[in-house]
Amino acid sequence: xxxxxxxxxxxxxxxxxxxxxxxxxxxxxxxxxxxxxxxxxxxxxxxxxxxxxxxxxxxxxxxxxxxxxxxxxxxxxxxxxxxxxxxxxxxxxxxxxxxxxxxxxxxxxxxxxxxxxxxxxxxxxxxxxxxxxxxxxxxxxxxxxxxxxxxxxxxxxxxxxxxxxxxxxxxxxxxxxxxxxxxxxxxxxxxxxxxxxxxxxxxxxxxxxxxxxxxxxxxxxxxxxxxxxxxxxxxxxxxxxxxxxxxxxxxxxxxxxxxxxxxxxxxxxxxxxxxxxxxxxxxxxxxxxxxxxxxxxxxxxxxxxxxxxxxxxxxxxxxxxxxxxxxxxxxxxxxxxxxxxxxxxxxxxxxxxxxxxxxxxxxxxxxxxxxxxxxxxxxxxxxxxxxxxxxxxxxxxxxxxxxxxxxxxxxxxxxxxxxxxxxxxxxxxxxxxxxxxxxxxxxxxxxxxxxxxxxxxxxxxxxxxxxxxxxxxxxxxxxxxxxxxxxxxxxxxxxxxxxxxxxxxxxxxxxxxxxxxxxxxxxxxxxxxxxxxxxxxxxxxxxxxxxxxxxxxxxxxxxxxxxxxxxxxxxxxxx
Numbered sequence: 001x002x003x004x005x006x007x008x009x010x011x012x013x014x015x016x017x018x019x020x021x022x023x024x025x026x027x028x029x030x031x032x033x034x035x036x037x038x039x040x041x042x043x044x045x046x047x048x049x050x051x052x053x054x055x056x057x058x059x060x061x062x063x064x065x066x067x068x069x070x071x072x073x074x075x076x077x078x079x080x081x082x083x084x085x086x087x088x089x090x091x092x093x094x095x096x097x098x099x100x101x102x103x104x105x106x107x108x109x110x111x112x113x114x115x116x117x118x119x120x121x122x123x124x125x126x127x128x129x130x131x132x133x134x135x136x137x138x139x140x141x142x143x144x145x146x147x148x149x150x151x152x153x154x155x156x157x158x159x160x161x162x163x164x165x166x167x168x169x170x171x172x173x174x175x176x177x178x179x180x181x182x183x184x185x186x187x188x189x190x191x192x193x194x195x196x197x198x199x200x201x202x203x204x205x206x207x208x209x210x211x212x213x214x215x216x217x218x219x220x221x222x223x224x225x226x227x228x229x230x231x232x233x234x235x236x237x238x239x240x241x242x243x244x245x246x247x248x249x250x251x252x253x254x255x256x257x258x259x260x261x262x263x264x265x266x267x268x269x270x271x272x273x274x275x276x277x278x279x280x281x282x283x284x285x286x287x288x289x290x291x292x293x294x295x296x297x298x299x300x301x302x303x304x305x306x307x308x309x310x311x312x313x314x315x316x317x318x319x320x321x322x323x324x325x326x327x328x329x330x331x332x333x334x335x336x337x338x339x340x341x342x343x344x345x346x347x348x349x350x351x352x353x354x355x356x357x358x359x360x361x362x363x364x365x366x367x368x369x370x371x372x373x374x375x376x377x378x379x380x381x382x383x384x385x386x387x388x389x390x391x392x393x394x395x396x397x398x399x400x401x402x403x404x405x406x407x408x409x410x411x412x413x414x415x416x417x418x419x420x421x422x423x424x425x426x427x428x429x430x431x432x433x434x435x436x437x438x439x440x441x442x443x444x445x446x447x448x449x450x451x452x453x454x455x456x457x458x459x460x461x462x463x464x465x466x467x468x469x470x471x472x473x474x475x476x477x478x479x480x481x482x483x484x485x486x487x488x489x490x491x492x493x494x495x496x497x498x499x500x501x502x503x504x505x506x507x508x509x510x511x512x513x514x515x516x517x518x519x520x521x522x523x524x525x526x527x528x529x530x531x532x533x534x535x536x537x538x539x540x541x542x543x544x545x546x547x548x549x550x551x552x553x554x555x556x557x558x559x560x561x562x563x564x565x566x567x568x569x570x571x572x573x574x575x
Contacts, residue, residue: 030088030089031086031087031088032086032087032106032107033084033085033086033087033106033107033220033222034084034085034086034087034092034104034105034106034107035082035083035084035104035105035106035107035221035222035225035269036064036070036082036083036084036085036095036101036103036104036105037080037081037082037101037102037103037104037105037269038057038060038061038064038081038082038100038101038102039099039100039101039102040060040081040100053081054077054078054233056081057076057077057078057081058075058077060081060100061075061077061081061082061083063100064095064098064100064101065083065085067098068091068094068095068098070083070085070087070091070095071085071086072084072085073085073086073222074167074222074223074225074226075229076225076226076229076273077229077233078229078230078232078233079225079228079229079232079272079273079276079277080225080229080269080272080273080276084107084220084222084223084225084226087104092104103267105267105269107220107221107222108220108221108254109218109219109220109221109254110212110213110218110219110220110221110223110224110252110253110254111217111218111219111252111253111254112149112150112179112181112213112217112251112252112374121188121198121199121200121201121317121379121382124201124353124354124379124383124424124425124426124427126199126200126201126382126427129386129427129428129429129430129431140160140192140203140204140205140206141190141202141203141204141205141385141386141389142205142389143202143205143206143246143247143384143385143386143388143389144162144205144206144208144244144245144246144247145189145190145202145205145206145207145208145245145246145247145248145249145381145382145384145385146208146210146227146231146245146247146248146249147182147185147186147189147207147208147209147210147249147378148210148212148224148227148228148231148248148249148250148251148252149177149181149182149185149209149210149211149212149213149249149251149252150177150178150179150180150181150182150183150211150213150214150215150217151164151166151175151176151177151178151179151182151183151209151211151213152164152175152176152177152182152183152186152207152209153176153177153183153361153362153363153364154175154176154209155176155365156183156187156361156363156364156365157196157197157365158187158191158192158194158196158197158198158361158365159183159186159187159190159191159192159207159361160190160192160204160205160206160207161186161207161208161209162206162207162208163208163209164208164209164210164211165209165210165211165226165227165230166211167210167211167212167222167223167224167226167227167230168211168212168213168214168219168223169214174211175209175210175211176209176211177209177211177363178214178215178363179213179214179215179216179217180362180363180368181213181217181251181370181374182209182211182213183361183362183363184358184360184361184362184368184370184375185249185251185360185374185375185377185378186200186207186209186361186378187200187360187361187367188200188201188358188360188375188378188379188382189201189202189205189207189249189378189379189381189382189385190202190203190204190205190206190207190382190385191203191360191361192204197361197367198359198360198361198367200360200378200382201378201379201381201382201383201385201386201427202382202383202385202386202389205382205385205389208231208234208245210227210230210231210248211227212224212226212227212252213252219252221254221269221270224252224270225269225270225273228248228273228274228277229273231243231245231248231277231282232276232277232280232282236392242281242392242393243280243281243282245282246282246283246384246385246388246389246392247282247283247284247285247381247384247385247388248277248282248283248284248285248381249285249377249378249381250284250285250286250287250300250306250377251286251287251372251373251374251375251377251378252287253286253287253289253298253299253300253301254270254298254299255297255298255299256268256270256271256297256298256299256302257296257297257299257302258271258296258299258302258303258304258348259271260304262275262276262305263275268299270299270300271299271300271303274300274303274305274306275303275305278305278306278396281395281396282396283307283384283388283396283399283400284300284305284306284307284396285306285307285308285309285377285378285380285381285384286300286301286303286306286307286308286309286377287301287308287309287372287373287374287376287377288301288308288309288310288311288343288344288345288348288349288373288376289301289344289373290311290342290343290344290372290373290374291342291344292341292342292343292344292417293344293345294344294345294346294348295308295310295344295345295346295348295349296346296347296348298344301344301348301349302348303348304348305396307350307351307380307384307399307400307403308348308349308350308351309349309350309351309352309353309355309373309376309377309379309380309425310339310340310343310344310345310349310351310352310353310355310373310376310422311339311340311342311343311352311353311354311355311356311371311372311373311375311376312337312338312339312340312352312353312354312355312356312376312411312424313334313335313336313337313338313339313340313354313355313356314336314337314354314356315336315356315357316336319337319408319410319411319424320337320410321335321336321337321338321411321412322336334356335412335415337410337411337412338411338412338415339352339411339412339415339416339417340355340356340371340373340376342371342372342373343355343373343376344373345416345417345418345420346418346420347418347420349420349422350400350403350404350422351380351403351404351407351422351423351424351425352376352411352422352423352424352425353376353377353379353380353424353425354375354376354379355371355372355373355374355375355376355377356371356375357369357370357371358370358371358375360375379425380403380425382427383403383425383427383430384399384403386427386430387399387402387403387430390431390432390433391433391467391521393521393522394467394521398467398468401468401490402466402467403425404423405466405490405491406425406426406427406428406429406430406466407422407423407424407425407426408423408424408426409421409423409424410424410426411424429466429492431464432464433464433465434462434463434464434465435465435524435525436460436461436462436465436469436518436524436525437460437461437525437527438458438459438460438461438516438518438525438526438527439458439459439461439527440456440457440458440459440499440516440527440529441456441457441459442454442456443529444529444530444531444532445501445503445514445529445530445531445532446532446534447503447507447531447532447533447534448533448534448535449505449506449507449509449533449534449535450505451502451503451504451505451506451507452502452503453500453501453502453503454500454501454502454503455498455499455500455501456498456499456500456501456529457496457497457498458471458496458497458498458499458516458527459495459496460489460494460495460496460497460518460525461495462492462495463492465492465520465524466490466491466492467490467520468488468489468490468520469488469489469490469494469518469519469520469524469525470487470488470518470519470520471484471486471487471488471489471497471516471517471518471519472487472516472517472519473499473514473515473516474514474515474517475512475513475514475515475528476512476514477512479504479507480501480502480503480504480507480512480531481500481501481502482499482500482501482502482514482531483499483500484497484498484499484500484516485497485498485500489518499514499516499529501514501529501531503531503533507533508533509533509534509535510532510533511530511531511532511533512530512531512532512533513528513529513530513531514528514529514530514531515527515528515529516528516529
C-alpha cells in the first residue's frame with residue numbers, strides 16, 4: 001500500500017467514527033470550525049508529478065462545496081485535498097455522507113512555544129563559519145527560509161523579508177507580525193550582517209513570513225495547514241522539481257504524538273502535510289516545546305521527519321561553562337552551557353541550541369530578549385540555510401545527517417534530564433561546496449604478461465566536502481578486475497580507499513586507463529590510473545660452465561625443491 005493510499009484509508013476510518021456525540025455537544029453553538037478532507041486527493045508536490053494534482057484538488061473542492069452549499073474558508077490544494085470551514089451540525093452530517101468526502105475533522109488550537117553578535121549565534125560557530133562570512137559586510141546568504149509563526153515585520157531594516165502569506169484571517173496579504181515572536185525568530189535565522197542591530201546565523205537569507213497565529217499567539221490547525229500548503233506550492237523558478245523554500249522553522253506546537261506512519265494510523269492531518277512537504281525536498285525544523293517534559297507528547301516535535309531542537313542555556317557565546325548564571329527567564333537562572341530547565345527532552349530531540357535569553361529583532365526596528373525552544377530552533381534553521389546555499393540538491397535526510405555530524409558534545413550533558421544526549425549545533429565547518437581530489441599511490445599499475453595483483457591507495461582531499469561520497473570504477477577491460485575496499489565515504493575524516501587491480505596471466509600488452517570517481521549529486525572528483533601490461537622481460541642467465549648455467553636457469557624459473565633442470569649446451573664452456 002502506498003503512503004498516500006494508507007493516509008486516505010486512515011482518514012476514511014476517522015470519518016466513520018466522527019459525528020453523533022460530537023454533534024450533540026455542539027447544539028448550543030451551531031457553527032464550529034472544521035477541516036474537510038476529500039477522497040482521492042493527490043499530493044501536488046510528489047516528485048513524479050510536481051504540481052499536477054493541484055488542479056484536480058481545486059476542482060474537487062469547488063464541486064463538494066457547491067453541492068453542499070458550504071462557504072469555504074482556507075483551501076488546501078497542494079499537500080492535502082480539502083478545505084476549512086465553519087460548519088453547523090447539519091452541514092457536518094451532509095458532508096460526512098458525501099461520497100467525495102473522506103473525513104470531517106474538528107479544527108484544533110495551536111500555540112507558540114514561546115549589530116552585536118548575539119551569544120547564541122556565536123555559540124553555534126557563526127562567527128567562524130566560512131559560509132556565514134560574518135564580517136560587517138552585507139553579503140547575503142543565497143537561501144529561502146519560511147518562518148511559520150506570527151508573521152514577520154517586513155519593514156524591519158535588519159531583515160530581508162521578501163514575501164509571505166497570512167492564514168490567520170481573510171486577508172492573505174496581512175502577514176505583518178503583530179505579536180513579535182515571529183520577528184524575533186526571523187532575526188536569529190537571518191538578520192543582516194551590515195554593522196547594525198544584530199546578525200543571524202545565515203545573514204541576509206531571504207525570509208518568507210507564514211502567518212498562522214494571531215496577535216495573541218493563538219491559532220487553529222487549519223491555519224497551520226494553510227501555511228504549509230502555500231509553502232508547498234512555491235517552486236524553484238529555475239527548476240520546478242525543487243522547492244523554492246529550503247528550510248521551514250516551526251516554533252509552534254500542539255499536543256499529539258507520532259504514529260510512525262505519517263498520520264495514516266491516527267488520522268493526524270498535520271503529520272500527513274509535513275511528511276509530504278519533507279518528501280518534496282523541504283527541510284523542517286521544530287522546537288521541542290517548553291513543558292520540561294517529553295518531546296514525544298508535542299507535535300511536530302515528535303515527528304521523525306523533522307529536526308527537533310531543545311534549548312541550551314548559554315550566557316557567553318562559547319563552550320566551557322564559564323559564563324555563569326547571568327540570565328533569568330522562565331522563573332529561574334540557568335548556569336552557562338546547561339540544559340535549559342523549561343526545555344522538552346527525549347529520543348525525539350535531534351540537536352540542542354541556545355534558547356535562553358536570546359537577543360534578536362523585534363517589530364518596529366527594535367530588539368529584545370526572549371527565551372524558549374522557539375529561540376533555539378531558528379539557530380538550526382539558519383544552519384540549514386547556510387548548508388543549502390551551496391548544496392541546493394541536498395535532501396532533508398542528508399541535511400539532518402550533516403548537522404548531526406557537525407555537532408559536538410561541548411556542553412554539560414550531565415544536566416540533560418534523560419540519558420539521550422543530543423549534540424549542540426556547530427556551523428563553524430559549513431563552507432561552500434568545494435571539489436574533491438584523489439591522489440593514487442602508486443600513480444600507475446605496472447604488471448607483465450605473467451599477470452599479478454597491485455593495490456593502489458587512494459587519498460582524498462575533501463576540505464569542505466563532508467557529504468557521503470560514492471566511489472565507483474570505470475574503464476576496466478574485460479578479463480581484468482579492479483575493486484574498491486569501500487564505496488561509501490562520509491565525513492571529513494574519511495579520506496582513504498584501496499583499489500585492487502588484478503591482471504591475469506597472458507593479458508594483452510598495452511596501457512589501460514582505469515578511472516575512479518567520487519560522486520555526490522554529480523561528479524565531484526575523479527582520477528585516472530593507467531594499468532600498464534608489458535611483455536615479460538627476457539633475462540640473460542649464464543655461468544662459468546654448463547652446470548652453473550643450468551642451475552641459474554632452474555633457480556630463476558622454479559621454486560626451490562622442484563625436480564626440474566635445464567641442461568645447457570653450446571660452445572665456449574670450459575667443460
